[in-house]
Amino acid sequence: MRTPLVLGNWKMHGSQAFARALAEAVRARAEAFPGVELGVCPPYVMLPIVAKALDGSRVALGAQNVSEFGEGAYTGEISAGMLKDLGCTHVLVGHFERRQIFAESPVQVVQKLVAAHTAGLVPVLCVGETLAERQAGTTSRVIEAQLQPLLGHPEAAALLVGAIIAYEPVWAIGTGETASPAQAQAVHQDIRKLVAGRAPEAARSLRILYGGSVKPGNATELFAMPDIDGGLIGGAALKAEDFCAIAEAAASKRS
Ligand code: 13P
Numbered sequence: 038m039r040t041p042l043v044l045g046n047w048k049m050h051g052s053q054a055f056a057r058a059l060a061e062a063v064r065a066r067a068e069a070f071p072g073v074e075l076g077v078c079p080p081y082v083m084l085p086i087v088a089k090a091l092d093g094s095r096v097a098l099g100a101q102n103v104s105e106f107g108e109g110a111y112t113g114e115i116s117a118g119m120l121k122d123l124g125c126t127h128v129l130v131g132h133f134e135r136r137q138i139f140a141e142s143p144v145q146v147v148q149k150l151v152a153a154h155t156a157g158l159v160p161v162l163c164v165g166e167t168l169a170e171r172q173a174g175t176t177s178r179v180i181e182a183q184l185q186p187l188l189g190h191p192e193a194a195a196l197l198v199g200a201i202i203a204y205e206p207v208w209a210i211g212t213g214e215t216a217s218p219a220q221a222q223a224v225h226q227d228i229r230k231l232v233a234g235r236a237p238e239a240a241r242s243l244r245i246l247y248g249g250s251v252k253p254g255n256a257t258e259l260f261a262m263p264d265i266d267g268g269l270i271g272g273a274a275l276k277a278e279d280f281c282a283i284a285e286a287a288a289s290k291r292s
Contacts, residue, residue, distance in 0.1 A: 043074070043267050056090075059077075059275065068095070073267070078129060102130070133210060146162070159200065164205070180228060194238075197239035198239050202228055202245045209250050212249075218258045225245045226263075248268060
């Protein structure tokens, strides 16, 4: 049995006061969902304030990005060790917005995953196809290509232990359009099979999150799918009430 995980990606939103209030509101509600792991990924500069607000709670702290480098003259970058030092346990790597807007390559994404793993952080590797790719019927090929640098890595089996994959169809991110439970399940099942080809043990325990316009109203049916182990939540994570309603939907998966 895989413990469901609901992770909020706050993206580039808010202020210190907003971050503190949101973290405190999530914390206050989190005790109601003991069977679900919860976490939030605020912007870098808000990590200390959110770490303080969550201190001693069961809500995990994650970052939205990490440098592939350990230390040195990399102006503007943040290392995995720095994130760990701030109290982070999780970090997103290869979010679609990083790949598209900031031109992160598949190889660079895996370097970031390795850096996170080496520092003892749980990497959350994001993959997903565009609308054009889905319409062209190439979804599984695209996902496979995005996973290939990881699956082809000499240390793949070790890197996959404890790692998390998030399937986020690009056409569903921030659009209000969600993959149907069947569409999402098909891709999640594919991902698990691909991972099983390389690391069968890790594949069984691998948590695969769905992301892309998850809301309180659609979370239950998505999370009911056998290979959907929780969600990576964007817009709805900015409201504690909605985020926690999604956590409640994940709790119902367990019971
Ligand atoms: P939305 O939930 O706003 O569609 O964002 C999804 C996402 O990109 C989470 O990483």
